[in-house]
Amino acid sequence: MGFVVCNERFKEKFGSISFESLLEQIINKGDVSEFYFVTATNQLAWNFRLDFVEKFYASKRKAVANFVASNLEGLIRKVYESLKIPDKKKILSESLRFLVFKEAFDEAPLNFFKRHSKDKVPLFVIKWLSQIIFGLKEDGITLENFELEMNNSGTSVVNPLKFNDTKLLFEYYQRKLDESNFFDIIDATYFVADKINQFAELGNSVSILDSTPQKTFLFFGFFDFKVPEIKFLSSLAKLSNPVAIFLDFDETNGPLFGNYIDLLLNLKKFGFNTISIGDNKIDSNTNFVKKYLFNNYLGQTRGELAKRIRICATENRYSEAKEIAKLCKYLILKGNIKPSEICIVTKNPQSYSPLFREVFQDAGIPANITERFRLSSSPLIISILAALDVVTRGFRFQDVRKVLLSFYFRFYNQKNSEPIDVENLLGLATKMKILGGKEFNGKKYWESRFRNRLKVIDQRLEMLNSLDYPDPMEVSSLKAERSSVEQAKEDFEAFTFYFNFPDKELSFEDFYDIVTNRIIKGFGVLNILENVANNLVENLGVYSKYDKIAKIEEIERDTRALTKFLKILEEFVFTSSIRFKDQKFSLEEITDLFKVVIFEERYQLSRKPNAGVNITTIEQTRGIPFKVMILCGAIDGEFPMRYSPEKFLGRVLGKSEKRHFENERLEFFFFLTNNNYLFDRNERWTYIFFPKRDSKREFVPSPFIFSLCELLGVSLDEFVFEIGRFSHKEQNVEGMEWVSAITSNVESNIAAIIGDGTSAEQENFQAVELYYKKFEENSLLESKLSEKAKEFIVKLVSRPLSISFLEEYARCPYQFFVDRILQITKPMPEMEIFLSNREKGEILHLIVSNFFKELAQNRTNETADVPNLKLGNKVFVPVKLDPNKKEEYIERIKAITSSILSKFDTEISLFEIDFQEFFSTELGRIGYVQLWLNYELQRANWEFYPVLFELAFGLNTKDSLEAVSVDLGLGESITLRGKIDRVDFLETDDKYEILVIDYKLKAAECKTPRSVEKGESFQMPFYAIALRNIFEKNGITKPLVINLLYQIFDFKVSEKKENVLNYKSFVINDESKLGKYFPQKSTKRGDDLEQIITQARINAYQILKAIRDNKNFAVKPLDSGRICSYCPFQSICKIEIY
Incomplete structure (x- = not known):
């Protein structure tokens, strides 16, 4: 059963006829020029065109001409364009309508939505409000009848302030439209309807659209119309044009089609006739579902x-x-079944x-995804907007970084035509903490920072060269740094050349020129896109069928985004020029307006008929079988x-x-x-x-x-x-065979077990399946790795490994794989204004190590009664601190602190803040360094004296010892490299007591023996192995008694505990003299060290096998909450959706 809702002219000409029968008549006649098809959705219009053209050609063996199909908005715009009226208003696009609304929001005196006057209201909130106002207008509510409609619509007040703000927004928005001589599509619909009604009242009931022959309007696929649309349709009914709306509706359908009943009543009220179309399939599945799907109380089932x-x-x-x-x-x-005959829908x-x-690309299934992408999320558009931000925000570091790292831009040094060294420029800016921004005087600030740094380096080099024996490593390092700074300075000057935009107020045409010529053309965007396309064409044979589709889609996504962007830009410039006439604005003001315009704008890839499985939104499938x-x-x-x-x-x-x-x-x-x-x-x-x-x-x-x-x-x-x-019972259910279908060798093995196994094996099926799934993941990865990649992995674990290498794998195998194997570049972290905890730790390492080294070299410590440590041909002088020389130590370490901090070259305004944190001169405050020195002097009577500082082994440095071999058992071993922060020693007649100290900024960074057992830490036990190896290789035969401690810089002493030093023990040997300083309950004893070392070896062996032999890089972080929160590869890993 169905209805034709039509005007008198259609009834006279075509009578009672179904849409399908009418289409047959049109095709048989062979002339479609008198018909205008109006569909409920763009997707339906697109599919209808394809289907109609195919049927027309099959019948007439010729191409169809003058065929028109659009959605309802398209018809309204077309009618409006055909109206010959003076001073015609422009109908705004969705994006420009939002810009006008945003301006209305900014001007309206709102009491609720602007109650936090200092906080900027997010754009998504304003967008929601825009949709609310637009929705009210779609419901037929105008500014004039707002109060009346709201009071008569059965509404209840939830928040009066919100409601009053809504009314104000409605008022200011309409005022803005009127002042700017614009229509939104709702106002345009009302306007067109009024014009047609005026036209008809004057007796001019001729056709609209100035078309010959007269157009017949056929509407289909609809189940609802908005109030303004009904008014437009009612005006059409008064003309001589035949108009018909085809509805799939039965009056006995029950509550499912409540909207249709209201719709029919409305249309009949405005002059339409309703003609019932007979249906011989009264008891069909479709009609049954219509009646009873949401009418369950009747108890009908099928x-x-x-x-x-x-x-x-x-x-x-x-x-x-x-x-x-x-x-x-x-x-x-x-x-x-053909891929194009399958449709996946979602809300x-x-x-x-x-x-x-x-998933479909990985499975090799062709897919036609009709996704609409946000324009503001396109990498290309993000890059273009960032280029504007570079100038408008005063060369902020984050904007400069975004532009320099963009795939779509290329910058060259004008002096030598060489590409800018992006890595050097950004790396140096990060190290020097160059924030940029208007508050620091923009690009001039960058240039002055580079000049000042060069000046500091030159002064330091001059001082070193005046010495009789300058440190050659420091001289070499300073010269390398100077070269790097000089290059960065030159590259930054070349970079700023590209941003030589007009330094004045601009017209909107000037803005258009900056975006299109200065950025898109000048930065090489078009050349990049052209080169990518040419490269793809030249290498099409390299890709598989579906990889080829994916590559083409990548290029199309960029080109479609750019096309949409330019279209929006042109409309923005055109409408703004009309609105603001000869007014001029700053680049920042125009850029901010333009960002609002594209905030929610979307673009779509081209539809590909019969290209694969259709994946779309549910509303877009209406009428498409x-x-x-x-x-x-x-x-x-x-x-x-x-x-x-x-x-x-x-x-x-x-x-x-x-x-x-x-x-x-x-x-x-x-x-x-x-x-x-x-x-x-x-x-x-x-x-x-x-x-x-x-x-x-x-x-x-x-x-x-x-x-x-x-x-x-x-x-x-x-x-x-x-x-x-x-x-297993369910696998024989019709329609579910696909679940147990054999799609891999692994599933084939499982099927064999099911088919041939005993009942006991059947019961254990889930355990077997779990094993095979795990096996399949690993074999799948290994099958995708090239032989070159496999060789790389073998070589990777064969060379000297750092402890962090093992700990990174333990934290998350997949993160390790992406970082170490795929070697995907990590996103550059956001620059912190102050020193980060990592930087503070590095600085404190340097300060205390340099402090001890200076004392050892200058022989200013009292060590005459303490033997030196001899390792091979090297002699290491221990340091013995004298509490009576505290003031001397303070002056020495203060100078070291100042020197090291100046090398980090933080913002000048922040240097004193950083310095005070390390070495405070304020009354009642103590810095990290002073606190550390106090603790060191307190433990001066321990008889353990610092002797080795930053002991390197296996590193490519001048003073490094050889790498250390670690036996893992079962015939496996690894070569270890690393650096031990500090070693204190005490030699007696029969043994060496060793105290290994690892510096940590915070107590939370310290590990425990339990962390070794869990497989997440290797540092302390492997340091013990390394020292045994080093001492043995260098001829020390006395037994070693090893103690392992952490020393904490930011150490807070509890008021309940007195005389507590800034240490956290890891293992204290019960044979050591240190035992008296560390209570039995608070630490592991010497007997436990061997167990810890054994466990660390076992864990390292398992990691080695997992990487080298099993290629196991599963997404299994030790602590997903902590590790995943700071992982730079979150966009690759899918852990959030598992």
Whole structure:
């Protein structure tokens, strides 16, 4: 059953006729020039064109001419353009409409949304408010009838302040439109309707659009119209043009089609006729679902529908996408269904489109994803906006970095035509903490910092060269640094040449010139895109079929984004020039306006007919038939979508909420009954998937699923297939064969176990499957690694390894793989204004090490009674501190602190702040260095004397010892390299007592023996192994008694504890004299050290095997909350969706 809603002219000309029959007449006649087809969605218009052209050619064997199909907005704009009226207003695009609204928001005296006057209101909040106002206008509410409509619409006040702000925003927005001589599409619709009505009232009932022959307007695919659209349609009905709206509706359909009843009444009220179209399929599946899907209280069920409907639950969204990909592959290969006959729909494209793009490419399945990308998220557009920010924000470091690292820009030194050394420039700016920005005088600040640094280096070199025996390593280091700074200074000057924009107020045409000529052309964007495209064409043979599609799509994404960007830019410049006439603005003001324009603007890749499995939003499939429909993300809150405009409006709109849920129900109905022909014959498959959880919460299945199960007469628990716990009995269920389909060798092995095994083996199936899944992950990775990559891994673990190498793998194997194996460049961290904790630690290391080295070299310590340490041919002088020389030590270490801090070259205004943190001159405050020296003097009577400072082994430095071999057992060993912060020693007649000290800034950085047992720490036990090896190789035969400690710089003493030093013990040997300083309960004893070393060896052996032999780089961080939060590879790893 259906309805034709038409005007008298259509009724006279065509009578009672279905849309399908009318199409047949049009094709048989062979002339489509008198028809204008209007569809509910752009996607339907696109598909209808393809389908119509194909049918027309099949019938007439010629191309169709003068064929027009658009959505309703397209028709309204076309009619408006055809109107011959003076001083015609411009209809704004969505993005420019938002700009006008943003200006209205800024000017309106709002009491609620601007209650925090100092805080800038986020754009997404303003966007929401814009949509609320636009939605009110779509509901027929105007500024004139606002109060009346709100009071008569059954609304209740939630927040009066919000409500009053909404009214003010409505008022200021309309005023802005009027002042600027603009229409939004709603006002344009009203205007066009009024003009047509005036036209008809004057007796001029001739056709519109100035077309010959007269156009017949055919509307289809709709189930609702907005109030302004109904007014437009009612005006059309008064003309001599035949107008018809085809609705798939039956008066006995019940509550599902409540919107249709209201719609028909409205249209009849405005002069339309309603003609019922007979339907011989009264008892069809489609009509049954229409009547009873959301009418369950009648108890009607139809079990045969369940034969072709399957509901599947997966663990999370990622597994959902993977299972759907497997289903599609099975349908294509085993079910002989074309990819283009399968459609995957969702209500949440933001979550699913990236997943399907990745999973389908990996599975080798062609996909046609009709995703609309945010223009402001395009890497190319981000780069262009960052280039504008460089100038408008005064060469801030983060903007300069973003531009220099952009793939789309190329900068050259004008003197030698060589590319700018980006790594050197940014690395040096980071080290020198060059913040940039207007507050520091922009680019002049960068230049002065480089000049000052060169001056400091030259002064230091001059001083060193005046000495009889200057330190050659420091001289060499300073010369290298000078060369680096000189290069950076020259490169920065070359970089600023590209940003020589007009230093004056600009017209909008000037802004257009800066963006298009200075940035897009001048920075080489067009050349880069052209080169990428040419390179792809030249190397097409290298890529597989689906990799080729992906590469082409990457290029298309950039070109489409740039095309859309330029179109928006042109419209922005054109409309702004009209609005502001001859006014001029600063580059920053125009840039800020333009950013608002593109904030929510989106672009879309070209539609590709029959290019693969269709993946789109659910509303875009209306009227487009498919053989297989797959719904994903069927969870409560997403389908149906929540309705909560009162958050911003300040009132609950009962009627609007009711209509929202009725529309959501209709979308689910159209999904279920897509392709009525096959659905009524039970020949079309329907799959509904929902994830059970994500990393943050549990999901509830959509209430629509419960309604469907009631219609089918089945229990939800019995009808839902748990894919993660799929039983052997379920694999024979029709429509679910794909779950157990053999898609890999591993699954083949599992199938063999199932088929040939005993009942006991059947019971252990899950354990076997888990093992094989783990095996499959590793073998899959290994199969994807090239022989060159495998050789690289072998070489990687064969050379001297650092302790951090092992600990990085232990923290997260996948992070290790991306960093060490793939060697993907880490994003450069944000610059911190003050010294970071890492930098503070490095500085303190240098200060205390230099302090001890100076004392040892100058022989100013009292060590006549302390023997030197001899390692081979080297003699190391121990340092013995004298508490009576505290003032001398303070002056010495203060000078060292000042010298080292100056080399870090922080902002001049922050130098004193940093210095005070290390060495305070303020009364009542003590710096890190002073605190450390106090503790050192307190422990001067321990008889252990510092002797080795920054002891390097296996490093490529002048004073480094050889690398150390560590036996891991079972015939395996590794070569270790590293640096021990400090070693104190005490020699007696029969032994050496060694105290290994590792510096830490905070106590939280210290590890415990438990961390070694867990496999996350190797530092202390491997230091013990290294020292044994070093002492043995250098001829020391006395037994070693090894103690391991952390020394903490930022040490807070509890008031409850007295005489506590800044140490945290790791292992204290019970034979050592240190035992008296560390209580038995607070530390591990000497007997435990061997156990700890053994455990560390075992853990290192397992890591070596995992990397070299198993290629195991699983996404398994030790502590996902801590490690993942700061991981630079979060965009690659999918742990958040597992």
